[in-house]
Amino acid sequence: MSFLSRNALLRRSALVAALALSTSLTAPGPARAADSETLVVGLVAEPVTFDPTQIGDLNTGRVSRRIYQGLTGFEYGTYKIKPQLAESWEISEDGLVYTFKLRPDVKFHDGTPFDAASVKYSYDRQTDPEHPAHGALNYRYAKNYLGNIEAIEVIDDLTVRFKLKTPQAPFLQYLTVGSMGIISPAALQKWGDDIAQHPVGTGPYMLTEWEPGVKTVLTAFGDYYEGVPAIKNLIYVPIVEPQARLSAISTGEIGLTYDVPVESLDALREDPNVEVATGLSAHVWYVALDTTRSDPPFDNKLVRQAMNYAVDKEAIVKDIVKGTGEVSISPLSPIYGDAYNPDVQKYPYDPEKAKALLAEAGVPDGFSCTFMVPESGSGMQSPVEMGTFIQANLAAVGINCAIQTMEWGAYLTEYRNKPEMAQMSWNSVMGDPDYVLYRLFHSSAFPPGWNAGSYKNEQVDALLSKAQVITDQAERDKLYREAQALIVEDAPWIFVDHGQQIVAYTPALKDFKISPNFDFAFEYTHLE
């Protein structure tokens, strides 16, 4: 090759580069996102699949819940069950048979009618390996939510009957869960496992564009039975970096985002372009103690109570999470209403009392232990700061914990391997206390189950088991209140806080409410 051509090439590439640079400098600034029919939502991570049975993360669930619905749903902004695709239902005396009357006016996004057969089709797909739409997937939720169903019968087009193996009080709550969303059988037959890319449900919005990593566009469904939503387009964009998310909400590039860093909350509240909503959820943040261990002496109730007195939870809520939480006195947050028991034993910050209890327990000089802390993690708030603070509080009464930090993926594995002392948080996508208390405190949930401290109290076991099978809600609430009182007195955890959801959005968005199940139900909102 001659020198001239090299030279020409160099010159040409310089020209292209200069052109690229100049066009980029003259390009318009950030586009303003919203007209009155379009809302841009900044997600923390992008959605990964739109097969509701395969969704394992909140971000995807938040989008997918616009597309799919279950037989029951929640009243906007609450954990109260309301009819969704079912119009009404009857429960047999023995709590074993649920008969649902379905709404007659419901269509799937592909135009096919929603009926009893589609309910059976969606659920049998998950549980029956021979089902034509079962495919090569693993249905991770089938056992938990559908495992107790003996049979699903189609009585007529608009009546479906579930026969249960044993009475299961939270069953109506189960039907609200994302994986119980009803999928169009016609679409399942057409797409098979690829339904994940071509979702067809009955919800207020349908998927119209999905560019992974870039954006997910939902458009209002014209035949939606509760009326076409006021916001016609929802555009979800992933913004991983918190500062970029903050920048995007204050410049108006996006209309709503969440999980904003707590240290920026004050500045955000003063920003006239941003509205901040906080709301309590079913979240609980705690430190689990292995109640079977004698060294460190976590098998001693007095020691565990002492640790609860030693930790200044008020300070954690005020200074570390900047008021985006509420001190936890029990595993259930007040959002559980009548099932929540405010009259349990309290553990206010009282280092002297903690020392006295340690002396009474026979360890006046304290002891040492290992405290597992994740570097980050879903629902973990500020794990390292909180862990360090707790470590200092405990050291002040003579308990010396060595902190061991781990990356979240590794942490989850270790957490289920009988840790001595470890942080965890629990979020509930449904409003039944069973989902919290039974899974975290019943002795059938020992590791690798989620009762990480192997806590066992026969009375608690009996109360939780009983509350699982009776259907009288008032009676169940009473059992759960009793169980909480026992659990809190036994102190298998250091109870720390219930975190709040923090959502920042444009003041143009009206009627927005935080939902306890972490959903953003934009079909009930509008833009001004």
Added chain:
Amino acid sequence: MRKYILRRLAQTIPVLFGVSILVFAMLHLAPGDPVEVLLGPEANAESIEHLRKEMGLDQPLVVQYATWAGRMVEGDFGRSTVLNREVFPEIMKRFKATLILTAGALTFAVIVGVGIGILAAAMRNSIFDSVAMLFALAGLSMPLFFTGIASILIFARELRWLPSSGMYSPVGGGFLDLMAHLVLPAITLGAVSAAIIARMTRSSMLEVLGQDYIRTARAKGARERRVIWLHALRNAAITILTVLGMQFGYLLGGSVITEAVFSWPGLGQMMVRAIQSRDYPMVQGGVLFVSAIFVFVNLAVDMLYAWVDPRIRYS
């Protein structure tokens, strides 16, 4: 020449083989279990066991490696355990975005780096030289996430000149939109390379400028501009080219952080998510793919030497 290329291509096989063993071992020996991450808090021990078996994770590591490597040889990258989609098309989709970012960063690094390097060499020991080299040193020492976040806060949040993140606006799109989104991440990513290239260009130019033929060129009356841009730069180009090739690999790797800061929908961001969720097929496929690109870029740079400097011949 052809023989040389063939030999070099053959040499990539053991390299990629080694990389495949490394990435496989690191992933599988690191704590954390894909099944538990996949199934989440709802999982019970039984379904964990079941899925582990289904995914073949109950097999000895050697068997797992052999199965995976065997499929890779046939060009089958497997299916992502999280996305439930074929790995290879996903990699290609994301690689396009990474390539755009890397190209943008490299363009910036070359223009700024070579430019400053030449000027600094031509004006050796001047104030410009000292200031430029000071900035180059600062650029080298600045971590990507810092410059990235700082540039978001300054240019997107305060001045509002440029968008905060992403590759396209939620509404709209097009070439200009892409360019506006590219500026901050490309400069963030390219800054370190620009600094390295500037320092290398300067020293390599200084060396050449001290040679006899430069003196001869000046003596025969060539203008200084011609001496520098033609006689000196061409001979300094070999060193610059080597650095460029290495920088390209560095930029591919460095794009992981930049992509995370700017939510750029590239390979790096996808890999971070894949690692967090222990998506073995995706991580293994992705790392192997990037390694292969790196190896081939180095090969291409070696080929370019012969073109830039006719004295170099491969046999």
